[in-house]
Structure formats: structure tokens, C-alpha cells
Amino acid sequence: MSGFYAKLLRDPLAIASLSVIVGMIFLGIFAPWIAPHDPIATNLAHKFAPWGGQFPLGSDHLGRCILSRVLFGIRTTLFLALMAMGITLSLGLILGLMAGFFRKAEEVILRGCDVMLSFPSELMILAIVGMLGAGIGNLILANVIAKVAWYTRMIYSFVLVYREQNYIAFAKATGVPPLRILKTHILPSIFDDIVMLATLDAGWVIMSISALSFLGLGVQAPTPEWGMMLSEAKNVMSVYPLQMLPSGFAILMVVLAFNFLGDSIRDARDAREISIL
Amino acid sequence: MLLGKKECLLVCSALILALFTGCESKPKEVKVAKTELVYASTKDIRNINPHLYGGEMSAQNMVFESLVINTPEGVKPWLAERWDISSDGKSYTFYLRKDVKFNDGTSFDATVVKKNIDAVIDNRPRHAWLELVNQIESSELVDTFTYKLTLKNPYYPTLTELAMTRPFRFISPACFVEGSTKNGVSCYVGTGVWRLSEHEKNAFALFKKNPNYWGEKAKLEQIKWRVMPDHQSVLLALQKGEIDLIFGADGDMIDLNAFSVLQKEGKYTTLLSQPTASRAILLNTKQPITGEAKVREALQYAINKEMIVSGILNHSENSANTLFAPTTPYCDVPLSRKLYDITQAKAVLEEAGWKMDEKLGYRTKEGKTLALRLYFNANNAQEKAISEYIQSNLKEVGVELKIIGEEKQTFLDRQKSGDFDLQYALSWGTPYDPQSFVSSWRMAAHGDYQAQLGLEKKAWLDAKIQAILIEPSHEKRGKMYAEILSYIHDENVYIPLSYARTKAVFTPHLKGVSFNPSQYEIPFEKMFFE
Numbered sequence: 001m002s003g004f005y006a007k008l009l010r011d012p013l014a015i016a017s018l019s020v021i022v023g024m025i026f027l028g029i030f031a032p033w034i035a036p037h038d039p040i041a042t043n044l045a046h047k048f049a050p051w052g053g054q055f056p057l058g059s060d061h062l063g064r065c066i067l068s069r070v071l072f073g074i075r076t077t078l079f080l081a082l083m084a085m086g087i088t089l090s091l092g093l094i095l096g097l098m099a100g101f102f103r104k105a106e107e108v109i110l111r112g113c114d115v116m117l118s119f120p121s122e123l124m125i126l127a128i129v130g131m132l133g134a135g136i137g138n139l140i141l142a143n144v145i146a147k148v149a150w151y152t153r154m155i156y157s158f159v160l161v162y163r164e165q166n167y168i169a170f171a172k173a174t175g176v177p178p179l180r181i182l183k184t185h186i187l188p189s190i191f192d193d194i195v196m197l198a199t200l201d202a203g204w205v206i207m208s209i210s211a212l213s214f215l216g217l218g219v220q221a222p223t224p225e226w227g228m229m230l231s232e233a234k235n236v237m238s239v240y241p242l243q244m245l246p247s248g249f250a251i252l253m254v255v256l257a258f259n260f261l262g263d264s265i266r267d268a269r270d271a272r273e274i275s276i277l
Numbered sequence: 278m279l280l281g282k283k284e285c286l287l288v289c290s291a292l293i294l295a296l297f298t299g300c301e302s303k304p305k306e307v308k309v310a311k312t313e314l315v316y317a318s319t320k321d322i323r324n325i326n327p328h329l330y331g332g333e334m335s336a337q338n339m340v341f342e343s344l345v346i347n348t349p350e351g352v353k354p355w356l357a358e359r360w361d362i363s364s365d366g367k368s369y370t371f372y373l374r375k376d377v378k379f380n381d382g383t384s385f386d387a388t389v390v391k392k393n394i395d396a397v398i399d400n401r402p403r404h405a406w407l408e409l410v411n412q413i414e415s416s417e418l419v420d421t422f423t424y425k426l427t428l429k430n431p432y433y434p435t436l437t438e439l440a441m442t443r444p445f446r447f448i449s450p451a452c453f454v455e456g457s458t459k460n461g462v463s464c465y466v467g468t469g470v471w472r473l474s475e476h477e478k479n480a481f482a483l484f485k486k487n488p489n490y491w492g493e494k495a496k497l498e499q500i501k502w503r504v505m506p507d508h509q510s511v512l513l514a515l516q517k518g519e520i521d522l523i524f525g526a527d528g529d530m531i532d533l534n535a536f537s538v539l540q541k542e543g544k545y546t547t548l549l550s551q552p553t554a555s556r557a558i559l560l561n562t563k564q565p566i567t568g569e570a571k572v573r574e575a576l577q578y579a580i581n582k583e584m585i586v587s588g589i590l591n592h593s594e595n596s597a598n599t600l601f602a603p604t605t606p607y608c609d610v611p612l613s614r615k616l617y618d619i620t621q622a623k624a625v626l627e628e629a630g631w632k633m634d635e636k637l638g639y640r641t642k643e644g645k646t647l648a649l650r651l652y653f654n655a656n657n658a659q660e661k662a663i664s665e666y667i668q669s670n671l672k673e674v675g676v677e678l679k680i681i682g683e684e685k686q687t688f689l690d691r692q693k694s695g696d697f698d699l700q701y702a703l704s705w706g707t708p709y710d711p712q713s714f715v716s717s718w719r720m721a722a723h724g725d726y727q728a729q730l731g732l733e734k735k736a737w738l739d740a741k742i743q744a745i746l747i748e749p750s751h752e753k754r755g756k757m758y759a760e761i762l763s764y765i766h767d768e769n770v771y772i773p774l775s776y777a778r779t780k781a782v783f784t785p786h787l788k789g790v791s792f793n794p795s796q797y798e799i800p801f802e803k804m805f806f807e
Contacts, residue, residue, distance in 0.1 A: 040669065044587070044666065061534060061662055062588075062666055130687075133681075133683075135681075216661070216682040217682075217684070220680060221664070221665045222665055222669070235508075235532045238513055238516065239534060
């Protein structure tokens with residue numbers, strides 16, 4: 001275990017990615033103190049202000065400060081993504097462990113997953129948002145429903161590796177209660193697999209939230225959100241191209257950071273046991 | 278096994294290289310005198326059956342013609358050379374032109390007129406919004422080139438409505454399916470300046486000049502209607518010279534900010550029509566909060582429409598104080614002006630018992646927050662910007678406005694169900710205003726009807742509208758219009774924002790670009806290249 005983390009810490013890309021993510025989270029938490037302006041205060045007299053001056057990254061079509069909106073956007077985009085992922089992961093973990101450990105639940109859960117996985121997740125998200133209506137709650141719900149089957153399956157496959165190990169069989173034979181086996185033997189063994197899974201997937205969730213807001217189906221105005229800002233900037237793309245940069249760059253950086261970190265974690269794990277993935 | 282980091286980098290750089298090599302400019306075609314105009318629209322022409330509502334109106338207008346036409350100076354003869362109106366105002370006799378032929382060679386005569394009008398009447402429920410269809414009593418053939426239309430009542434907008442883009446236009450009887458048009462047509466053959474020669478769904482439509490046209494022929498040989506769903510790609514296509522013209526009314530063709538920049542740059546010619554339609558916010562009198570007259574009044578004062586006009590619409594439209602512009606027929610009614618006045622708005626709310634909750638930042642009454650919902654079409658960027666601005670306006674007086682962008686169909690369904698507090702209302706403009714727009718207030722499928730249901734005198738309003746439409750005296754009609762417009766104005770059902778104009782952007786070589794009275798038509802026949 002310690003070798004894995006030591007290896008990760010020696011990887012400069014992993015450290016850089018991690019600092020971007022942690023930095024973003026801090027910027028998001030302290031946004032009200034850092035942001036130069038109120039992110040939702042409109043000022044039509046100063047719309048499309050250039051970079052620099054009163055608005056460091058310019059102002060948008062309603063004269064709102066773009067820098068402030070990007071900073072507050074961390075709270076929506078990044079935090080919502082982390083929340084959606086947290087919920088999906090917990091649900092997936094419970095279902096995956098059950099399917100992997102209890103033979104009776106295996107069939108039911110896995111066949112359920114098969115049904116869910118037969119729909120492309122983007123389609124499923126659009127369908128759910130279309131039925132329930134736009135909004136933050138439904139957005140998260142849609143993401144959770146669309147992804148939980150995939151998490152369940154992955155976690156199930158991690159559990160399978162350990163299920164037939166001798167020490168598990170021994171624990172079972174000596175009458176250790178199943179919950180305790182799961183908690184003390186299986187969960188710690190698959191923990192870094194899960195971390196890797198979550199990191200690799202975080203980028204996808206951020207993109208999905210931004211994409212829905214870009215389409216106008218996700219987070220609703222005036223809450224600043226990167227995808228929505230990008231969509232607003234797109235309307236004036238040919239005449240004010242700089243408008244697209246801040247939000248586009250923010251999405252790029254965070255998604256890239258998560259993907260690189262996920263890659264590094266996978267590499268660090270690969271050295272230990274190549275057979276899993 | 279997945280790729281390692283190094284391979285990944287390699288693939289990435291190769292992809293980026295490939296991307297940039299794609300940008301290499303292609304050799305320019307040799308320029309010849311252009312006879313083809315390429316017009317870009319965000320929408321496909323779809324089914325242009327003139328007796329139904331599924332197609333793009335500007336395309337329907339290119340191919341199909343009517344008996345009379347609307348011009349800024351009033352109704353003029355078109356396929357009918359002249360007409361007589363009986364003294365009781367109930368029967369109209371049309372004397373048709375004798376030199377008109379459909380593109381398939383069929384000649385245009387009174388039999389064709391009767392067939393077409395009968396086909397429209399056959400589908401009456403679908404056309405209920407247009408009162409004329411309900412008023413037609415009989416349709417008869419007098420002789421080969423004379424046609425008589427008899428009405429139940431002396432319905433005054435008869436000629437105006439016969440001239441509209443749909444449904445009273447003529448399609449060749451050869452296109453009828455089982456003697457009618459309501460279930461679709463087998464071809465799109467009209468008498469118009471253009472004929473549809475090719476159509477690839479969601480890609481393009483090609484209109485060729487009608488060589489045997491009875492009137493003034495088109496100056497261009499063909500019009501290519503290209504479909505580009507996103508208005509930024511339309512703009513980029515114009516800058517690249519792929520298209521020649523952008524033309525549209527309601528913010529769905531061109532973004533106003535882009536329009537202003539193009540106007541300033543001067544590389545393209547930009548044109549604005551006379552104000553045509555009214556842009557307003559509809560307040561739902563049937564919902565609990567907006568049902569309160571005082572709240573509706575306060576909202577009138579709370580919205581800064583001057584700023585919307587200057588800041589969002591870039592002065593391309595004039596701010597409105599009444600639902601219809603005073604230049605609209607019968608609408609020059611002296612009504613009070615309700616201007617932006619934030620203190621007044623607060624005072625009215627205070628008076629109505631909505632007290633400010635400092636902790637919440639919004640007003641409350643009996644534990645209920647003053648929260649309203651405004652729905653808009655998520656694809657319309659302009660509506661979104663205006664909604665967001667109104668949201669910040671209302672926040673200043675302590676009203677929480679939730680704005681919700683919806684997919685177009687959901688948005689339209691919501692109009693029918695009346696499940697909204699605030700909603701966009703864009704009138705149809707001349708020649709539909711005021712009579713057809715007012716007439717639609719009586720239709721349950723329209724948001725206007727739903728929003729007016731809470732009014733104390735809704736039944737009176739509907740009856741009055743019905744009475745106006747069949748009132749033969751011009752003076753009396755004027756008085757009755759004044760009554761209903763004052764009522765609607767005093768009850769604050771609409772918050773007028775501005776009077777919309779149609780916009781056109783085109784290459785400087787293109788000449789003869791103008792506007793028809795209806796914002797839904799594009800006069801391609803007058804355009805030519807220099």
C-alpha cells in the first residue's frame with residue numbers, strides 16, 4: 001500500500017494534477033472573498049468589457065464579471081460533480097459489494113445492471129432530464145442513475161478478485177459475520193481501485209454537467225456554471241471570441257487534471273499487479 | 278491494454294496536426310456573375326403544404342400565392358384582378374386573372390379556387406385561430422373566372438386574412454390526396470415566382486425561378502436555402518462567403534450583439550424593418566401570486582425596459598408602453614404610461630401586504646415568499662438574456678424570479694396548460710395585429726387565453742372580441758377596440774417591452790433586399806446581384 005502512494009508522489013504529473021484540483025477546490029470555497037465582483041450583479045452599461053481594467057477577464061453579455069463567475073462556477077460545476085460522483089460511488093459500492101459477495105443477490109443486481117448499461121449514458125441522462133425537467137436536483141439524479149450500473153459492475157469485478165482468496169474462505173469458515181468480512185477484509189483491499197475509478201470518472205461527470213448546462217437543461221440562471229457560460233459566450237463567438245476562453249479553459253484544466261491523476265494512479269497500481277485491468 | 282503516456286502524447290500531437298492541416302484554404306472558385314442566392318436558415322423548410330402549419334412560412338410564400346396581398350398601403354389585387362363586396366358586407370365576388378398557370382401547366386381558375394378553399398374549410402378545427410374560416414358560409418363558382426365567397430357575418434378582416442401566408446393560398450389540384458390537403462399533399466406545385474425543385478431534409482432546398490410567371494419575374498435564377506441549426510455557424514458562413522443573406526425576426530437567426538458589431542464594421546450591409554410585432558411579458562392572472570392585481574401593477578414598474586432596449590437589444594428596437602404599437606390599426610388609444618420606477622414598485626408591493634424579509638432578501642406575505650416562475654425557450658439566446666436581466670430587476674424590489682429554460686415543445690405545451698406565472702408573448706405583427714392576435718385570445722390552446730382566465734371580465738372580453746370582428750362600422754370597431762385594449766392595459770396582463778423589427782444581414786453585392794409587411798415572409802423575388 002505505502003509503495004503505491006510513494007510511487008504516486010514521485011510522479012510530477014500526479015502532483016501537478018493534484019495541486020490543480022486542490023487549488024480549484026480552495027478557490028471555490030473562498031470564492032466570496034476572492035471574487036472582485038458579485039457574480040450575478042448585472043450592469044448592462046458595461047457589457048462585453050475587454051480584459052483588464054475594472055473586470056480582469058472582461059464582462060459578459062449582461063455586464064457581469066467573468067472572473068467572479070468562473071470562481072463561483074467552481075462551486076457549481078466542480079462541487080456538483082463531486083457530489084454526484086459521491087452519491088453514485090456510494091450506491092455503486094453498496095450494490096457492487098452485495099453482488100460480489102452474496103451469491104443470491106448477484107444475478108438480480110447484475111442483470112439489472114445489464115439492462116441499464118444497454119442504454120448509452122448520455123441518452124439516458126437526456127431522457128431523464130427531459131422527463132423530470134431541468135434543474136440542479138434532476139441533473140444530479142440523472143447522472144447518478146445513468147452511471148450507477150457502471151460503478152456497480154466495476155466494483156463487483158474488483159470484489160471477485162478477492163472473493164475466492166483463502167483468507168476470505170477462512171474467515172467465512174470461522175463464522176465471521178459477512179458485514180465484518182466486507183468491512184475489514186474486502187473494502188480495504190479494493191480501496192485504491194475505487195479511488196482510481198473515481199478519479200478517472202470525475203472528468204466525465206464534470207463534462208456531463210457542463211454539457212447539460214450548455215444545452216440549457218442543467219443548472220439554471222443566474223447561478224454561474226461553466227457550461228452555461230460557455231454556451232452564452234458561444235452566441236457571440238465570432239464577434240467576441242475572448243468570451244469563451246475563461247470558462248472553456250477552466251473546464252479543460254479541471255478535466256485534464258482529473259484524467260492525468262487517474263492515469264497516474266492507474267500506472268502506480270499497474271506496477272503492483274498488472275493483471276487486474 | 279490501454280496506451281501508455283508517451284503513446285498518448287504521440288497520438289494527441291498527431292491529431293492536433295491533422296486538425297490544423299484541415300484548415301488549409303481551398304483554391305477559390307473563379308467568380309462569374311452570380312445568379313444564385315444562398316440563404317441560411319436555422320430551420321428546414323419542412324412540409325410546405327400551404328393549407329397546414331408544418332412548414333416555414335417564408336418558403337410557403339415563395340411557392341404559393343393568394344387572391345389578394347397585403348401591402349403597407351392596404352390590401353391590393355393579386356391573383357384576383359378586382360373584387361366586389363355586397364352592401365351587407367357578407368359576400369365577396371372575386372374576378373380572377375386569366376393568364377395564371379400553375380407550374381404543372383394547370384390553369385388557375387375559379388374551380389381551382391373553390392377546390393382549395395373547400396379543402397381549407399374541410400379542416401376547420403385546425404384553422405380555428407383564424408376567425409375567417411369559421412365565418413365562411415358558402416363558397417361558389419360563378420363562372421370560369423369568377424368566384425364568390427359568402428360569410429355568415431360581415432367579418433371585417435376578410436381581405437387581410439385571405440392575403441395571409443397561410444392557409445388561403447393555392448396549390449395545384451393535381452397535388453391533392455383523395456380530394457383534400459389536410460392529410461398531406463403529393464407535390465408542392467404553386468403559381469408563385471419560385472418553384473421548389475429539390476429538397477434534402479435538414480440540408481438544403483433549391484428553389485428555381487418560375488419561367489412562366491404571370492407577373493414580374495424574379496431577377497435571380499435560383500435560391501438555395503441552406504439549413505444551419507446554429508446561428509454562430511450561420512454568421513461564420515457569411516464571413517467565409519458561403520452564404521449571402523441572413524434574414525429573420527425573433528433572435529433565432531442572428532444574435533443582436535453580433536448584428537451590432539457587423540453593423541459597425543460596415544463589411545456587410547445590414548437592414549432593419551419598420552417595427553412589426555410586439556415583444557411583451559405575459560402575466561398569468563390565474564396563478565395565486567400573479568392573480569393579485571397589485572403584484573401585476575408592481576411588476577410593470579419594476580422592469581427597466583429602457584435598459585433592455587439599450588443594453589440587450591442594442592437600440593435595434595423601440596421600447597413599448599402599450600401592447601400594440603400606436604401605429605397598429607385601431608390601437609392608437611390613449612393609455613397611461615407605466616415607466617420604470619423602483620420606489621413606486623416597492624410602494625405598491627408594500628401596500629399589497631408583501632413585506633420585505635431582510636434575512637431572506639425577498640418579500641413575504643403570510644409565510645409565503647414572493648417567488649415567480651418565468652419560462653422561456655432554451656434555444657432562444659435573446660429571451661434568455663432578457664429573462665436574466667428581468668430576474669435581476671425583480672430581485673431589487675424583493676421578488677424572487679425563477680427562470681427556467683425549456684425545450685421548445687415543453688415550452689409550447691406549458692402555454693396550453695397555463696402552468697406558468699410569467700411567459701414570453703411575441704405578437705405576430707402586421708398584418709395579424711391586432712385582429713388575428715386578439716382573436717386567438719379566445720382559444721384555449723393559447724397562453725394568452727390561459728393567462729387571462731383569472732380576469733373578472735374574461736367572458737365579457739371574449740364576447741367583445743367576437744363582436745368587434747363582425748362589427749361593420751369602422752367607428753364602432755375603433756371604440757370597441759379601445760375598450761378591450763384599455764381593459765387589458767389597466768389589468769396589467771401584459772408588460773410591453775419593445776416593438777420587434779425584422780433584421781437582415783447580407784453581402785454588399787446583393788441589392789433589392791426589402792421587407793414584406795409580414796415578418797414571416799422574405800421577398801426574394803426583388804433581390805439581385807450587382
